[in-house]
Structure formats: C-alpha cells, structure tokens
Amino acid sequence: VTSELRVGLLGRGTIGSAFARLLEERADGIAAATGRRPVLAGVLTRSEGDFEAILEGSDAIVELMGGLEPARDHVLRALRAGRHVVTANKQLLSQHGDELWAAAAEGRAQLRFEAAVAGVVPVVRVLQESLAGAHVERVHGIVNGTTNYILTEMARTGAPYEEALAQAQRLGYAEPDPSEDVDGRDAAAKMAILARLAFGTPVHLDQVPYEGIEHIAPDDLEYAREFGLGLKLLGTAERVDGGLSVRVYPVFLYPGHPLASVTGPFNAVTVESEAITEITMSGPGAGGPQTASAVLGDLVSVMTAQDSPRALTDDLEIVQDVSSAFYLHLEVADEPGVLAQVAQILGLQGASIKSVVQKGLGNEARLVMVMHPVAESKFFAALELISALDFLRAAPRAIRVIEEEFV
Ligand SMILES: NC(=O)c1ccc[n+]([C@@H]2O[C@H](COP(=O)([O-])OP(=O)(O)OC[C@H]3O[C@@H](n4cnc5c(N)ncnc54)[C@H](OP(=O)(O)O)[C@@H]3O)[C@@H](O)[C@H]2O)c1
Numbered sequence: 119v120t121s122e123l124r125v126g127l128l129g130r131g132t133i134g135s136a137f138a139r140l141l142e143e144r145a146d147g148i149a150a151a152t153g154r155r156p157v158l159a160g161v162l163t164r165s166e167g168d169f170e171a172i173l174e175g176s177d178a179i180v181e182l183m184g185g186l187e188p189a190r191d192h193v194l195r196a197l198r199a200g201r202h203v204v205t206a207n208k209q210l211l212s213q214h215g216d217e218l219w220a221a222a223a224e225g226r227a228q229l230r231f232e233a234a235v236a237g238v239v240p241v242v243r244v245l246q247e248s249l250a251g252a253h254v255e256r257v258h259g260i261v262n263g264t265t266n267y268i269l270t271e272m273a274r275t276g277a278p279y280e281e282a283l284a285q286a287q288r289l290g291y292a293e294p295d296p297s298e299d300v301d302g303r304d305a306a307a308k309m310a311i312l313a314r315l316a317f318g319t320p321v322h323l324d325q326v327p328y329e330g331i332e333h334i335a336p337d338d339l340e341y342a343r344e345f346g347l348g349l350k351l352l353g354t355a356e357r358v359d360g361g362l363s364v365r366v367y368p369v370f371l372y373p374g375h376p377l378a379s380v381t382g383p384f385n386a387v388t389v390e391s392e393a394i395t396e397i398t399m400s401g402p403g404a405g406g407p408q409t410a411s412a413v414l415g416d417l418v419s420v421m422t423a424q425d426s427p428r429a430l431t432d433d434l435e436i437v438q439d440v441s442s443a444f445y446l447h448l449e450v451a452d453e454p455g456v457l458a459q460v461a462q463i464l465g466l467q468g469a470s471i472k473s474v475v476q477k478g479l480g481n482e483a484r485l486v487m488v489m490h491p492v493a494e495s496k497f498f499a500a501l502e503l504i505s506a507l508d509f510l511r512a513a514p515r516a517i518r519v520i521e522e523e524f525v
Contacts, residue, residue, distance in 0.1 A: 263403025
C-alpha cells in the first residue's frame with residue numbers, strides 16, 4: 119500500500135503551474151520509486167485558497183509565490199509546525215536565511231531550495247552532499263541567465279546594451295522589468311546562498327557588493343577582444359586572508375577559464391578546492407519546466423531523506439577589500455606625457471600596468487590598459503585622482519579582469 123505525501127502549493131504562476139503539471143505527470147513514477155505518492159492537497163494564490171487550511175492538510179509545503187511577505191511568514195510557520203518546505207525564493211533565503219534555518223531546526227523539518235540558486239544546475243546538492251568533505255577555497259558562478267544572454271549578444275553582434283536587452287525581452291530571457299537581473303542584485307542573492315553552503319558562514323544579501331551590466335559599452339567588449347578577454351557577470355565567493363569575500367561584478371575572463379565558454383541564457387558554477395582541484399557544473403538558468411523539475415527533485419529528496427543536509431558551520435569574517443586586476447579605459451587629450459602621468463598616479467598606489475593599447479582619434483586618444491592585481495581600495499583611490507586630471511575627456515571606465523595564473 120502506498121501512502122500519500124500531501125503537498126500544499128503556495129503560488130501558481132509560471133513555476134507553480136509548471137510544477138503542478140509535472141507533479142501529476144510524475145506521481146506514479148515517484149510512488150513506484152519511493153513508496154509514497156505525492157498529491158496536491160491545496161493551492162494558495164491571491165484569489166484562491168486559505169493558508170491555515172492548506173498548512174493543516176499538508177505534509178510538505180512548496181513555496182513558489184516569491185517576494186518577502188507573506189512568503190516569509192508562511193514558510194516560517196510551516197517549518198515550525200514540522201512541515202518540510204521546498205522553495206525557489208532566493209530573495210527570502212538571502213535575506214532571512216538565519217531565521218529560516220532556525221525554524222527548520224525547531225520544527226525538525228527539511229528546508230530545500232535547489233531551484234533558488236542556479237536554475238536547474240544542481241549546485242546546492244553538490245555543495246551540501248558530494249563536496250561536504252572538501253575544504254572549498256573558491257566558488258565562481260554565472261548565476262544569472264538574463265545578463266549572460268545580453269553580454270553574449272553584445273559580444274557577438276556589437277549591439278549596444280539597450281538593443282541586446284530588448285532582444286532578450288522579445289525572446290523571454292528577460293522580464294518586462296529586468297532591474298534585479300541587470301543591476302546584479304539577483305546574482306548577489308544567489309551568491310549569498312551559495313557562500314553560506316560552501317563556507318558554512320551566514321551571509322546576508324547586504325554583505326554582498328554588486329554591480330550590474332547597464333554601463334557596459336560595446337567598445338569595452340571590442341577592446342577586450344584585443345587582449346583576448348571575454349566579459350561575464352561573475353559571482354565570486356572565496357577565502358581571503360582567513361575571511362570570506364562574496365561579490366558580483368562584470369569581469370573579463372581569459373579564454374581558457376572554465377566559465378569563459380558559458381554563453382547565452384545558461385548558468386554555470388565552478389567550485390575550487392585543493393582536494394578536488396576544480397569542478398564546473400552548467401545548464402539552463404531558468405524556464406518554467408526546468409525550474410519545476412528542480413523543485414520536484416527537492417520534493418523527492420524530502421520523501422527519501424531523514425533530514426536536511428546540514429552545511430558545515432564556520433563563522434568567517436566578511437572581507438570587503440580584495441585584490442583584483444583591472445581593465446581601464448581612458449579618453450584623453452592627445453598630448454605628450456599623458457600616459458606617463460597616468461602611470462605615475464597608478465604607481466603611487468602600487469598599481470602597475472601590464473599591457474596598454476593606445477589609439478589616436480584626431481585631438482583625442484584612447485588609452486586602454488590592463489593592470490596587474492592590486493587592492494581595490496588603492497586602485498579606486500588612483501582612479502579618483504585620474505578622474506580629476508584636466509586632460510581627461512570622459513569618465514574613466516574600469517572593469518575587473520581574471521587572467522590566467524601560471525604556476
Ligand atoms: N520564473 C523563473 O524562471 C524562475 C526561476 C527560478 C526561480 N524562480 C522563483 O520562483 C518563484 C515563483 O516565480 P514565478 O515566476 O512563478 O512567479 P509568478 O509567475 O509571479 O507567480 C507567483 C504566484 O504566487 C502568487 N502570489 C504572489 N503573491 C501572493 C500573495 N501575497 N498571496 C497569495 N498568492 C500570492 C501569485 O498569485 P496570483 O496568480 O493570484 O497573482 C502567483 O500564482 C519566485 O521566488 C522566483 O524567484 C523563478
């Protein structure tokens with residue numbers, strides 16, 4: 119005799135409705151594999167359902183409403199009442215993680231969220247289980263498919279940002295309001311969640327500095343090509359000086375980097391540690407059926423596991439100032455001594471130029487250079503001084519660079 123797992127579904131939009139369909143399609147197979155048949159016990163939207171009744175009549179809650187409230191209240195109450203929770207809500211996890219994990223422990227309930235981080239790419243499971251014994255040094259991620267699509271199109275066609283964004287919206291890769299994707303906040307939330315798992319340290323979205331791609335110009339991509347570099351919106355979480363740094367920035371990557379070849383609306387995450395060297399996982403970043411399949415996978419885990427996997431606990435200090443290499447683009451008056459002055463200001467802050475391309479344009483010149491790694495605070499101090507030079511014709515443009523490390 120198969121027993122039932124009664125599932126309360128909160129939200130039936132893009133993901134919720136795809137999940138409800140998939141649940142029905144797969145119920146028999148799951149019942150055969152696990153001995154329990156998942157059945158939909160109730161649905162909550164703005165116009166239907168009552169949360170109290172759904173909670174009462176469910177063994178597990180699947181939260182696909184999104185947003186902070188009432189999702190936070192419902193998930194907390196479900197966990198405390200001993201209901202397992204599966205959610206795809208990255209904003210909630212990255213801003214109320216501590217409270218959610220405490221509620222799960224209190225109710226002895228599982229909290230699972232594979233679909234919240236890198237779409238369908240199973241990084242949460244891999245970090246929590248397969249790599250639980252690896253001392254992770256660094257996690258790099260392309261965790262936002264919208265921006266990866268836009269940057270791929272800009273590089274491929276030379277189109278300006280606005281045009282590539284409009285194209286992404288036409289194809290359904292960008293939302294009508296794409297702000298959280300293009301300004302880097304969505305990726306920052308996902309990196310906060312990944313960092314907590316990989317380093318056992320609570321990281322709040324507010325502790326993740328981020329920058330988006332709205333200011334990227336087509337000629338930045340063109341010049342970078344001359345240096346052999348390609349542009350990605352990259353999330354990084356890494357050990358720095360005994361602490362932890364988590365950040366999201368547009369970054370130029372050398373062509374051999376495992377994430378350099380990830381194009382279009384795809385996501386990918388690279389985990390580095392001495393024990394494993396490096397593992398890269400990639401796949402579709404979003405989409406109804408794909409995300410729903412990750413949610414259903416979590417539900418099956420809920421049925422087969424005794425407990426949530428617990429991340430190792432540590433309490434690393436969050437480090438703000440890290441060392442980075444930079445690409446720097448300056449438009450200047452074409453006068454003698456300009457490059458020497460720029461180099462001197464940079465040099466006083468300890469920043470040295472690795473390579474430079476100079477192009478004359480009538481009375482003006484463009485200096486495009488790649489710097490060796492330097493503390494970001496020092497680089498930006500130099501940049502402020504350079505901005506004030508009277509031969510400068512436009513605001514300097516600086517973009518971080520990851521170059522090949524030769525060992
Ligand atoms: N879309 C993706 O590709 C994707 C990928 C990964 C993760 N996610 C995450 O998945 C979650 C759901 O996203 P979605 O795209 O499916 O959202 P959506 O299409 O906007 O659907 C949201 C659903 O939640 C319901 N809802 C919202 N606020 C509510 C409230 N106050 N009370 C009751 N019901 C409420 C809505 O009800 P009504 O129908 O009555 O409006 C709707 O059914 C979000 O956390 C999102 O970040 C989405």
